Amino acid sequence: MTQAVKFTLNGAECAVDLDDPRVTLLDLLRERLGLTGAKKGCDRGQCGACTVLIDGVRVNACLTLAVTVQGAEVVTVEGLATQGALHPMQQAFLDHDALQCGFCTPGQILSAIGLMNEGESGEDTARVREGMSGNLCRCGAQPGIIAAVRQVLRARSGQTG
Amino acid sequence: MKPFQFLRPRTLSEAAEALRRPGAMAYGGGTNLLDLMKSHARTPDVLVDMTAVSALQDIALDAAGDLRIGAAVRNATLARSPLLQRHSPMVAEALLSGASAQIRNMATVAGNLLQETRCAHFSNPDAGCGRRDGGQECDARLHAGREHAVIGWSESCRAVHPSDFCVPLVALDAMVEIVGPSGLRRVALADFLLLPGDTPQRRTQLGAGDFITGLILPAAAAGFAAHGRYLKVRERTSFAFALVSAAAAVQIKEGRILAARLALGGVAPKPWRVTAAEDCMGGRPPTADVFRAAAEIALSGAAASGDNGFKIELAKRTVVRAFERATVGVAPLDAAMPASVFDTLSKA
Numbered sequence: 001m002t003q004a005v006k007f008t009l010n011g012a013e014c015a016v017d018l019d020d021p022r023v024t025l026l027d028l029l030r031e032r033l034g035l036t037g038a039k040k041g042c043d044r045g046q047c048g049a050c051t052v053l054i055d056g057v058r059v060n061a062c063l064t065l066a067v068t069v070q071g072a073e074v075v076t077v078e079g080l081a082t083q084g085a086l087h088p089m090q091q092a093f094l095d096h097d098a099l100q101c102g103f104c105t106p107g108q109i110l111s112a113i114g115l116m117n118e119g120e121s122g123e124d125t126a127r128v129r130e131g132m133s134g135n136l137c138r139c140g141a142q143p144g145i146i147a148a149v150r151q152v153l154r155a156r157s158g159q160t161g
Numbered sequence: 162m163k164p165f166q167f168l169r170p171r172t173l174s175e176a177a178e179a180l181r182r183p184g185a186m187a188y189g190g191g192t193n194l195l196d197l198m199k200s201h202a203r204t205p206d207v208l209v210d211m212t213a214v215s216a217l218q219d220i221a222l223d224a225a226g227d228l229r230i231g232a233a234v235r236n237a238t239l240a241r242s243p244l245l246q247r248h249s250p251m252v253a254e255a256l257l258s259g260a261s262a263q264i265r266n267m268a269t270v271a272g273n274l275l276q277e278t279r280c281a282h283f284s285n286p287d288a289g290c291g292r293r294d295g296g297q298e299c300d301a302r303l304h305a306g307r308e309h310a311v312i313g314w315s316e317s318c319r320a321v322h323p324s325d326f327c328v329p330l331v332a333l334d335a336m337v338e339i340v341g342p343s344g345l346r347r348v349a350l351a352d353f354l355l356l357p358g359d360t361p362q363r364r365t366q367l368g369a370g371d372f373i374t375g376l377i378l379p380a381a382a383a384g385f386a387a388h389g390r391y392l393k394v395r396e397r398t399s400f401a402f403a404l405v406s407a408a409a410a411v412q413i414k415e416g417r418i419l420a421a422r423l424a425l426g427g428v429a430p431k432p433w434r435v436t437a438a439e440d441c442m443g444g445r446p447p448t449a450d451v452f453r454a455a456a457e458i459a460l461s462g463a464a465a466s467g468d469n470g471f472k473i474e475l476a477k478r479t480v481v482r483a484f485e486r487a488t489v490g491v492a493p494l495d496a497a498m499p500a501s502v503f504d505t506l507s508k509a
Contacts, residue, residue: 001166003167020164021165021166021167021208022162022164022165024195043199044196044199045192045196045261045263045264048261048263051263057237057266058262058263058266059263059266059267060192060263060264060267063190063191063192063195063196063264063267064191064267065167065191065195065208065210067167067169067210068169068191068210068212070169111262111263114262114263114266115262118262120495124497126497126498127495127497129399130398130399130497130498130499131262133261133262133399133400134260134261134262134263134264134400135261
């Protein structure tokens, strides 16, 4: 039985006729909608490479059935830049050289924006590290990642940086 | 993944009807069940998404002081609830120490109560596991280690209950609200979760057609709001299951313990509570030797199920430290590393 799923994807209306409820949001994005920014790392919710925002909240797309995003607002890394200008979090990752291979980067950036939306960590290093623990980087870029996230959180809190 | 039918009820009666279908399973955030479906450890024929049922979304304090939490409330939402933070802050501390931010945003209350063990043999259908398939087979028998139980286990299953959330809930006499064919009933969480014995597949008191609608933290739990802590020892500081954890709470008057609560995580097939350990502290001062005496009682009868005897002493020391922290007060809600022994913001 086909299930019609309608949701907002990066600001645009998206309607999909799902022929199988087993499809995860991650597979829908990557295999059927051509958005390969969210990555399939572990496919078990352990690495965070598939992190996207649903209604402004960070989740693992690999553990989300696509049929459950009915009516929701989904944002992936492809939806962050506006009119060619990078999102401040994307720019901060460039500024701090916060990646090596880049595989975890889209998930890191979406998770960091989720952390920012939660508004609880401030720019404290220990809190940012704890808040980003759902995203693994196997290259060793973590110091740059944390510096990038802190830069944006610092700017958001109105201090210089 | 085995094919399944997906249903998304909006009301309790629609949910009840959907869950009566053969092979139906309730579905919350999917953080555990979907993972198990991918490995074929769980193969529901009908998946009933409970997260859109409007009657399961509320957190409310009633006139008697009971805090009722809807089954579909997400872990992150609950941890940030001012009602919970005032009523039972150590429950919020436990929630925040569990999993990752992404998973806390997805996982639900009922899903947490019903989550499966993380014993590797359970999630691998090629391994023998009576907990998964029924029977007495247990491929962990010769491989039990750090992640396995040291108390409450049986020859047929030495898996541990993985939840952080459930540990303070058991300590605080939380009740599970269940709707089933015979109507609505409330069961103490401590009784709801079952020990494996020789029926390891029977993990809870949920019967056919039963589903969880909510969780109740009784008014009496709030009596421990001022002195309660969750302490979690794990292999890494964040995003790891408990090796050993303790929820410890006390009421203190004029330097004496009036009442105490204690439950342990990571050591048993369900959160481990021994009321005699609590009772032995009554009338005594909140000192390390009193806490140690309680820990000895709580762990009496413990036995290694494999290469994990160290967890018994680790559990006792964790109990002492958790009570030392509880005596000082409660965790700051913005703790940098919730429930961590390394959280320097938390003295003691």
